[in-house]
Amino acid sequence: MNAHIAVLPGDGIGPEVTAAAVAVLRGVAGQAFAFTEHAIGGCAIDATGDPLPAATVEACRAADAVLLGAVGGPKWSDPNAPVRPEQGLLALRATLGVYANLRPLRVHPRLAALSPLKAEHLHGVDLVFVRELTGGAYFGRKTREGDVAVDECRYSVAEVERVVRRACELARARRGRLTSVDKANVLETSRLWRATTERIARDYPDVTLEHQLVDSMAMLLLTRPSAYDVIVTENLFGDILTDEAAALAGSLGVSPSASLGDGRRGLYEPIHGSAPDIAGRGVANPIGAILSAALLLRHSLGLDAEAAAVEAAVDAVLDEAELTADLGGHATTQQVTDAVLDRLAARR
Numbered sequence: 408m409n410a411h412i413a414v415l416p417g418d419g420i421g422p423e424v425t426a427a428a429v430a431v432l433r434g435v436a437g438q439a440f441a442f443t444e445h446a447i448g449g450c451a452i453d454a455t456g457d458p459l460p461a462a463t464v465e466a467c468r469a470a471d472a473v474l475l476g477a478v479g480g481p482k483w484s485d486p487n488a489p490v491r492p493e494q495g496l497l498a499l500r501a502t503l504g505v506y507a508n509l510r511p512l513r514v515h516p517r518l519a520a521l522s523p524l525k526a527e528h529l530h531g532v533d534l535v536f537v538r539e540l541t542g543g544a545y546f547g548r549k550t551r552e553g554d555v556a557v558d559e560c561r562y563s564v565a566e567v568e569r570v571v572r573r574a575c576e577l578a579r580a581r582r583g584r585l586t587s588v589d590k591a592n593v594l595e596t597s598r599l600w601r602a603t604t605e606r607i608a609r610d611y612p613d614v615t616l617e618h619q620l621v622d623s624m625a626m627l628l629l630t631r632p633s634a635y636d637v638i639v640t641e642n643l644f645g646d647i648l649t650d651e652a653a654a655l656a657g658s659l660g661v662s663p664s665a666s667l668g669d670g671r672r673g674l675y676e677p678i679h680g681s682a683p684d685i686a687g688r689g690v691a692n693p694i695g696a697i698l699s700a701a702l703l704l705r706h707s708l709g710l711d712a713e714a715a716a717v718e719a720a721v722d723a724v725l726d727e728a729e730l731t732a733d734l735g736g737h738a739t740t741q742q743v744t745d746a747v748l749d750r751l752a753a754r755r
């Protein structure tokens with residue numbers, strides 16, 4: 408049976424970059440996928456009043472993987488609006504139970520000049536963040552009494568175990584090094600995080616575990632980013648550190664992400680937003696979406712060689728092809744996509 412991929416183009420440049428990713432998936436040798444398209448975000452509000460229509464949820468649950476563009480835009484950003492596009496995305500993550508957010512960071516030599524770091528610091532950077540996505544302070548009880556506000560940060564052993572296991576599996580499949588980030592000198596949740604991580608890591612003798620406090624990790628990402636392989640951390644720390652890491656990559660347009668739960672189904676999306684300032688002009692950088700499709704091949708479909716082929720085709724394009732305006736070039740979304748497809752075909 409063909410793998411079924413639910414495509415959620417969303418708003419702004421979402422439809423443009425997901426079309427590119429679908430074209431690349433169609434160009435993967437020896438595979439035929441079934442694609443269905445569904446509404447999410449602002450366009451879903453316009454069509455149905457709901458940022459995550461029931462039909463979209465049903466289709467995603469039935470699919471082997473979900474490929475998402477981006478949601479949101481000025482049309483729906485009125486703070487007094489009864490529903491907002493971003494609620495659709497949060498609800499989808501919760502519904503699919505995707506608790507592990509993977510964000511790889513590599514810096515292609517041609518893009519090193521766009522990074523705030525010096526090229527010599529970026530040499531050999533190849534790491535993946537695994538951010539816990541469904542727990543911690545973002546989901547704890549929130550109260551406000553008079554002058555006092557409280558955000559409860561709560562983690563259970565089971566919540567830590569499942570995301571750390573994912574990170575250990577990933578480290579095992581990579582260079583075997585895991586860095587766990589916490590604030591165990593101050594926070595009780597971090598002490599639970601650290602003890603649980605140590606216990607789980609014993610099941611992975613081939614993985615070397617080290618701990619870093621989040622404040623030093625923020626510094627080490629700037630001073631020796633090439634020293635890391637897999638970095639696992641809780642929701643709030645991960646939110647902050649992955650934005651720092653994205654800035655190191657030099658461009659929002661090239662970074663992919665995968666959100667995984669139990670089992671193989673995952674949600675794949677570029678890390679950039681809907682970029683309303685350039686939407687509809689055919690100039691969006693499709694590389695973040697295309698690399699998200701590569702993660703989909705690897706993590707949901709088990710097609711490791713095919714994923715590597717897509718990544719190699721993107722690397723070749725970054726080596727030598729004309730790029731989009733965000734990377735200083737003049738190419739259109741279509742031209743970059745065609746360049747990736749050419750390299751992919753040439754590798755057969």
Ligand code: ATP
Binds near residue numbers: 424479684690695731
């Ligand atoms: P969010 O929607 O998550 O709040 P944001 O509004 O912070 O995101 P984006 O929508 O990603 O950010 O856009 C930030 C800037 O980066 C914009 O100027 C946008 O044009 C540019 N940008 C983002 N993604 C791309 C892309 N794929 N190609 C070219 N430019 C991009």
Ligand code: MG
Binds near residue numbers: 479680681682683
């Ligand atoms: Mg935006």
